[in-house]
Amino acid sequence: MSSNSFGKLLTVTTFGESHGPAIGCVVDGCPPGLAIAPEDFRDDLDRRATGRSRHTSQRREADEIEILSGVYEGQTTGTPIALLIRNTDQRSKDYADIAERFRPGHADYSYWHKYGLRDPRGGGRSSARETTMRVAAGVIAKRWLAQKYGIAVRGWLAALGPLTPAAFDWAAIEDNPFFWPDAAMVQELESFMDRLRKSGDSIGARVNVLASNVPPGWGEPIYGKLDGELAAALMSINAVKGVEIGDGFAAVTQRGSEHRDEMTPQGFLSNHAGGILGGISSGQDVLASIVLKPTSSILIPGRSVNVRNEPVEVVTKGRHDPCVGIRATPIAEAMVALVLMDQALRHRAQCGDVGAVEPRIPAKP
């Protein structure tokens, strides 16, 4: 199976380099009869796009998506859906001077040791440009989950460096360029980012994704667990260094009497588990959280080596995000949606309607 493919029954294969002619993906396994059109991809591609505010990379890509196959008269047909986006704003000269030197903290060195050669333009295949197609594929999954199960998959920025939201309001999230759930803090974030950009440095972040209305029974033990697949999907996003489900690492110091989510006929009394028990959804909201490292593409000079193992100094100019975590929000949503849709199909295959065992306790008290 392709290492550039993801998912067992809903399989997404992506291709393309940052500065190649195009990026694209093939989404295979989508049920027939789902209405989808090029404009349906607009919103999420815009949410991920660079150049939306001064706080993200200034590369401006139109990201016009073309549906090459799998859709007939506005509906999916069950055959593979190919999506294509032409790259239009490559400035490869920005990278010419680092073709032979390895940027610290980047994939340059490891790609070179793996393949013996590499496409240095804009990071080539290792660029976050690839995640555009994840978002595109995720749009299909989100639509299907919403229409068939009423599932909503929504993310937000849960930490920007040392800053964390003091309040939570779903409505606020889409009203600021940070996907921040606390409107009162947006000014503070703006200032933080302005100072950071001026310093030439970058900062880490945390992104949360919550999927609501997930029915109980999704997930395939033992090695296709819902949390296992979420972990793989989220860790595969560029710059992610950790994944948590529910309480995550906070559970290190918790007691069992505190962590276990008690149940009553009226519903669960808490959700420390993040909606997953034994690798299978419990009917509660599924919560995943990730950390995005601070990008290594910064203006502050760093020590490194070149292909001849000679010492060099590296300064990454180009157009980069001082906090890659911000734009990771729609990407993380897409990955969660793709995992959920894949698991939905897998569950239907093995268990049909058996999963709908009644009675079921409500997702929330």
Added chain:
Amino acid sequence: MSSNSFGKLLTVTTFGESHGPAIGCVVDGCPPGLAIAPEDFRDDLDRRATGRSRHTSQRREADEIEILSGVYEGQTTGTPIALLIRNTDQRSKDYADIAERFRPGHADYSYWHKYGLRDPRGGGRSSARETTMRVAAGVIAKRWLAQKYGIAVRGWLAALGPLTPAAFDWAAIEDNPFFWPDAAMVQELESFMDRLRKSGDSIGARVNVLASNVPPGWGEPIYGKLDGELAAALMSINAVKGVEIGDGFAAVTQRGSEHRDEMTPQGFLSNHAGGILGGISSGQDVLASIVLKPTSSILIPGRSVNVRNEPVEVVTKGRHDPCVGIRATPIAEAMVALVLMDQALRHRAQCGDVGAVEPRIPAKP
């Protein structure tokens, strides 16, 4: 592909329930010519075994392993290696009273909603008994990695609830029942666990695994990244709620100038990345860290429902670990070793010896 299988080229398929007649696994894809005998499994199975100290479950399994296939005259032949362990110490009556009620924080409720029926004896398939076979399969991977590349995969308990090691000594780890790297603290851990057991409660933990001597170039971008596969493998372990690579969630508040690992001809100057860049090993030590939630099998009564959605009270007697994280150490090592061996084979397939691009900087300064 089987949801009870793991790995692309080194594929491990496990089977068996906690109180069924046996557990076992099939390891497929191992190169021919590796020397292996039943006694080679002894050490790691003992490290994972219950009943070694008063701090773990008192279920006593002999865990005598039988090699059913794939080995001829003491050497692997390239055909699938089947390993079998008979269950001998099942006390199913311990579980009879919870056949119709769901233990909070357990897989009972989610399995029942997935499959419409379940084997309630000892947790059935969702029991940590399954991890015995991971450890067994991991023995094969550890041997191959050690012999062919000199790789060592070693784990330790990095936190027991609120306690963390004040010192680190490889030699100490195997000298106490906690896999604790700080000999001076063992007495403190003993007391902590005794108090905990008496309280009828349980506690969370953190386990670290470090793989040294991993060559650069292992890992398959984009959806077969080394860190993505580690995340899936580790998150699939029972009770794991989070996975970190390198600095993990600490990177939320780090700056790029701090996080990026600078390079010199004499080696990397730090290892925040945990040995993985762009999903590919960098030649540094690979570090993964996981959190194990406090087990929900505790003596303190909890509210729950039964299959008719009636309120019930649940007390889990049986023989349980007050800290499942302790015995998770060899399990986590096994998963890391299996992922590494799989990636080694995948790298060899696509890149042959190309990966051995020279010069290479040393793993450590």
Added chain:
Amino acid sequence: MSSNSFGKLLTVTTFGESHGPAIGCVVDGCPPGLAIAPEDFRDDLDRRATGRSRHTSQRREADEIEILSGVYEGQTTGTPIALLIRNTDQRSKDYADIAERFRPGHADYSYWHKYGLRDPRGGGRSSARETTMRVAAGVIAKRWLAQKYGIAVRGWLAALGPLTPAAFDWAAIEDNPFFWPDAAMVQELESFMDRLRKSGDSIGARVNVLASNVPPGWGEPIYGKLDGELAAALMSINAVKGVEIGDGFAAVTQRGSEHRDEMTPQGFLSNHAGGILGGISSGQDVLASIVLKPTSSILIPGRSVNVRNEPVEVVTKGRHDPCVGIRATPIAEAMVALVLMDQALRHRAQCGDVGAVEPRIPAKP
């Protein structure tokens, strides 16, 4: 994915060597709630067994099957079903003299060149002993297909060397040791086989399998087509050198006006296609046909080489079938049933009940 695994959603992994301690398989993905017991395997294992008549190998294996997992209180639970059979009648000394020489027409030479070593006892992994587990797994698939869809998968010997049935009677097939559909010819077959055995030679055969009541819509274009998967499954049976669907190679000389199966509201007017169009079942009976080569294990001396490439003479004594095609009938049935069940689950995953588009023309006029 394991090379010893078969199927995407119903995945069968087999293990074991001819003269090792045991053979077994793991069947993963079976829906929960299917009633199955060890005695349900008896009939088909007996049909495949050696030693039933003087016309097959005289190796006598009890083939007592043990269900190790996946079944609780007589029903499948949705977890992997492991099946085990101990080998009891190995006579490895029969093979001692050929450990260093390659039997012509056998896998000895190719295994040795692949792995650099091999288990020579009874052919090791390349022995048809492995097919016992296919038959066992096939029993599960046959039961599920029959109960859920009323599908019957039945095979027969369609040619024994130069002999072909002059008549066809379903009832006759199970009444003779040849799976021959023409009772009047059984005496002729007995004589033919007696002469053959006396000559020390072997003969080829053709086996047909027909699956009736298959609904339209099963099969996944383009690379998971029903006929493509049948071809892979059947070609993987030992000694098979060709696979046909429907008219097969007879279509070389057919015209389109003859081959195309015309349709009327009352049904198809013919079935040249063997029930598959564009890789998807059409609702007609699915017909597959295979050729089994004459076994190379014969008493007539043959020229060969040894591991040092020196010329040797080989005579295969042991206990062998003069016509391996005879016992292949239940094996071929099993493979067809496993492919169909896998495709049924795949269809259900992607298309749910959409496949049941009405009106549908009857399978037969």
Added chain:
Amino acid sequence: MSSNSFGKLLTVTTFGESHGPAIGCVVDGCPPGLAIAPEDFRDDLDRRATGRSRHTSQRREADEIEILSGVYEGQTTGTPIALLIRNTDQRSKDYADIAERFRPGHADYSYWHKYGLRDPRGGGRSSARETTMRVAAGVIAKRWLAQKYGIAVRGWLAALGPLTPAAFDWAAIEDNPFFWPDAAMVQELESFMDRLRKSGDSIGARVNVLASNVPPGWGEPIYGKLDGELAAALMSINAVKGVEIGDGFAAVTQRGSEHRDEMTPQGFLSNHAGGILGGISSGQDVLASIVLKPTSSILIPGRSVNVRNEPVEVVTKGRHDPCVGIRATPIAEAMVALVLMDQALRHRAQCGDVGAVEPRIPAKP
């Protein structure tokens, strides 16, 4: 795994409909460093192209291929290679009258029952147009196999309806539009096809493919056998109804003393096995043979039904091949090459250089 993907380590995913905007494929797993350029695809695409002679479909596609990714400065980089061809000569009106009626012998009826809807233009996804991308992907495999192992994969038309070659000359094959190895018969084939076209009917065919210089040891028992994978690959080609390896169905009436290929230090004495023993290459030439049914797209009216199950008469006008087998030759070559390259990588992963056990007998006496 995607049902529109093929291969385990060299994975080809195709997409596109006959009359959609484009067809394409993603080839993942190709080793880095292979030189490849758009013009390298020209020859094989031309060999498969329609409109080359009056004996094939008159649809004229420029088939200009674009490399979208995976190649940098003329060399593969190890990342996925995406290939795209725009459809330019769709005449969808040709098919308007059959949108609601099912052509007998076509995938119309089965697609409709699978998906509940279909793209009727030119057969949509079930069109042989898809095979263009197989040929394109096959070019990469052929180049790699040739450069690394000196392997040549070559096909020819072995039967055109009742006609079979009376002589065999490699040089003749590429000198006539039939891929016919007997130059003296080409005039006879021309006449046969002219008469056939005039009659409005179509005819079946047989295509052979031979791969020479394949090393011993390729193929993964039990369910990834070289012959099993060839069978799946070849049966997945449109219109194929049967696959043979080596002597194929002729083995039904052969004796073991005749079929087994005896060996001497100077080489094998025959090649009835078609170069494969126990699913693993033996070092002899690999020979596969397929039957292509006569296309059902003919001018002779046929009985059928429409989507309301009413009786209709169908005449397929459009631009069709009276013998689809002719153009199948490069397609079959491509599939054999792709299977071999995939197996080469798989062998390298598990066995490294072990397969090169010496001494090895020559492929030919």
